[in-house]
Amino acid sequence: MSKLQRILYVEDEVDIQTIAKLALEVLGGFTVKICSSGEEALREADAFSPDLLLLDVMMPGIDGPSTLMALRARPATVAVPVVFMTAKMQPEEVAYYKSLGAIDVIPKPFDPMTLASQVKRSWSLRNE
Amino acid sequence: MSDKQYDEMxxxxxQIRHDYLKHLPEELATLQAMGESLGDSEYDLDCLKAIYQRLHKLSGSGGSFGLKTLSAEASKLEQKVKDLLSQSSVQLDASLKQQLILDLAALMNTLTQAEVPTSVVPVDNRHPPR
Structure with a gap:
């Protein structure tokens, strides 16, 4: 897997879904599937076969970290790189996300004009 | 990024920002009403949690739509409510409740700044110009 094309973005906030999808598709040229919850991501991930998972941290129901752990337990998504998107960016919080296996953390709020570039940068970290 | 992609974006x-801003005053009014609905003598935990979640969303979405002041203020208030929620047993006395309502109302004031197009700024008719 060397080219980033398909992104599964898990985010419960509709306005952020809309703006992120637009930014990633128009400026990044990616194919983006939005899931509004961790539960929906667990249902949809296998069929969508993402190259990258973007996960919000704080969501009702299954939160981002729990979603990551559940996806890691499944053969189809066990090795898919994960990036968290969150406002919770204290050093210990970032260290925690990375201890779960995230390759990067993108801070929120994000700038829609630079989000695609940020995601590409995160993608480049996957083999480090 | 090509010029065409940039322009399209x-x-x-x-357009999305305009739609967001149109609905924002309603969301802020809802938040304020939720603050006012909190009981005086004991926490309504569900309501306080709902306020916390809405503030969290507001902080994220506002920032991405360029409303930096609103985002920062919502974030501060989110932390304040989080601190309230983390206390094991604290009564929401009248002054604490009043402060929370004032803080929530203050979020609306951030919408009168120049960063929001005048077409979507709620008009304040309480103090007409002389």
Whole structure:
């Protein structure tokens, strides 16, 4: 897997879904599937076969970290790189996300004009 | 990024932002009403949690739509409510409740700044110009 094309973005906030999808598709040229919850991501991930998972941290129901752990337990998504998107960016919080296996953390709020570039940068970290 | 992609993005973003701003006063009014509905003598935990979640969303979405002041203020208030929620047993006395309502109302004031197009700024008719 060397080219980033398909992104599964898990985010419960509709306005952020809309703006992120637009930014990633128009400026990044990616194919983006939005899931509004961790539960929906667990249902949809296998069929969508993402190259990258973007996960919000704080969501009702299954939160981002729990979603990551559940996806890691499944053969189809066990090795898919994960990036968290969150406002919770204290050093210990970032260290925690990375201890779960995230390759990067993108801070929120994000700038829609630079989000695609940020995601590409995160993608480049996957083999480090 | 090509000029065409950039232009397309700017146009679509402006439309989405406009829609967001149209609904924002209603969301802020809802938040304020939720604050006012909190009981005086004991925490309504569900309501306080709901306020916390809405503030969290507001902080994220506002920032991405360029409303930096609103985002920062919502974030501060989110932390304040989080601190309230983390206390094991604290009564929401009248002054604490009043402060929370004032803080929530203050979020609305951030919408009168120049960063929001005048077409979507709620008009304050309480103090007509002389």
């Amino acid at each position: 700017r146009i679509q973003l402006a």
